[in-house]
Amino acid sequence: MFALKCGVQEYDWGKHGAASEVARLAHGADEDFKIDASTPYAELWMGTHPKGPSTICATSELLSDWIKTHPETLGHKAKELTSDGVGQLPFLFKVLSVNKSLSIQAHPNKREAERLHKENPKEYPDGNHKPEMAIALTPFEALCGFRPKTEIAEFLKSVPELRLVVGEGNAEDLLEEKSKSGSSSLKKSFTALMTSDDKTIKEQLSHLVARVQEAKTSGDSEAVVSCQGDLLLRLYDQFPGDVGCFAIYFLNFITLKAGEALFLEANLPHAYLYGDCLECMACSDNVVRAGLTPKFKDVPTLCSLLNYDSKTPSDLLFKGSRMSDDPLVTIFDPPVPDFTVHQIQIPSTVDEQIIRPLDGASILIVIEGNAEATSQSLGNDVLEVKDGSVLYISAHEAVTLKLKSPNKEMLVYRATC
Numbered sequence: 001m002f003a004l005k006c007g008v009q010e011y012d013w014g015k016h017g018a019a020s021e022v023a024r025l026a027h028g029a030d031e032d033f034k035i036d037a038s039t040p041y042a043e044l045w046m047g048t049h050p051k052g053p054s055t056i057c058a059t060s061e062l063l064s065d066w067i068k069t070h071p072e073t074l075g076h077k078a079k080e081l082t083s084d085g086v087g088q089l090p091f092l093f094k095v096l097s098v099n100k101s102l103s104i105q106a107h108p109n110k111r112e113a114e115r116l117h118k119e120n121p122k123e124y125p126d127g128n129h130k131p132e133m134a135i136a137l138t139p140f141e142a143l144c145g146f147r148p149k150t151e152i153a154e155f156l157k158s159v160p161e162l163r164l165v166v167g168e169g170n171a172e173d174l175l176e177e178k179s180k181s182g183s184s185s186l187k188k189s190f191t192a193l194m195t196s197d198d199k200t201i202k203e204q205l206s207h208l209v210a211r212v213q214e215a216k217t218s219g220d221s222e223a224v225v226s227c228q229g230d231l232l233l234r235l236y237d238q239f240p241g242d243v244g245c246f247a248i249y250f251l252n253f254i255t256l257k258a259g260e261a262l263f264l265e266a267n268l269p270h271a272y273l274y275g276d277c278l279e280c281m282a283c284s285d286n287v288v289r290a291g292l293t294p295k296f297k298d299v300p301t302l303c304s305l306l307n308y309d310s311k312t313p314s315d316l317l318f319k320g321s322r323m324s325d326d327p328l329v330t331i332f333d334p335p336v337p338d339f340t341v342h343q344i345q346i347p348s349t350v351d352e353q354i355i356r357p358l359d360g361a362s363i364l365i366v367i368e369g370n371a372e373a374t375s376q377s378l379g380n381d382v383l384e385v386k387d388g389s390v391l392y393i394s395a396h397e398a399v400t401l402k403l404k405s406p407n408k409e410m411l412v413y414r415a416t417c
Contacts, residue, residue: 014042244291
């Protein structure tokens, strides 16, 4: 076990200055990290991904280089998921602080990722899939998955600008199919929206935004709510004229409470809108984007890949389960081999907590609290951990946390595979 120094990514969509959880945690772990009020601190990367590799605090050695010479610390499962000798973890662990919407996107499955990488390696830089999970640290807003068709049908009836862009024939097909199984009409309508010409999108968005602003001015709150007016205006302010502003009528708007999670399986459309979260994913950078972004958009690919099953927000919540022999640990274990996340909530009444040994290597981050950490690999040494501390824990290694702040809870997350 040892402490890691992890890279901070500055993207324009990140929260600025001390409002960013990324900045708070980075400063908590390293007092030399100075927070600038004008800087957008978007992501904290924990792992071995070459775009943001972690280093060992004591030696400044890359974690990936250390793993190359100590592959036994990965454990059997992690070694099976990675190539021999490359020093990679099979997962990437992040903290995100979102102030401005990220793109409407989806991640291809393994087969599709390999094909996209082969056909267009510039925009799809690797051939790995990218299932991911988001766990809220603060109230966290996102668009995720297609709404029930009955909801989309109501918007097609009440938002004429949307109906015009989708097309009358497509709208009628979806209205007829709204209470039936099948997703062909939903796919046709969404594809028609996303592939509409820019001139039509901009004109109809301008009409819709003017109508919502007039309703707000006149105090017609029912009209504003009926067309998701506040969300529309926020996204339009960030991305004026972008087709993604219309996507709010197709995708569920979800607000996670702290500790709640979403599992973003392959081909599930989503966009993070606001808040702070932990994110764990397969070690990949494959994203297919189609709106709310200035980056490369691949609309035909996205529309062809998407899962068009309709779901409610409650369907999309990914529930953790309590560890049977340790009620302080909640395990978020998605149906992929690449990663699992443990949430460890230590109440103020507990003086000491054993972080159980696991079959695979893990990365642990302290969100709140401070403690003295000890393990067999440290010998007689003690490692002080506090808000933002990040640890690499070898497979089959137990860690003891002795809490230092009386009457203060401790919150820790641990990623493994």
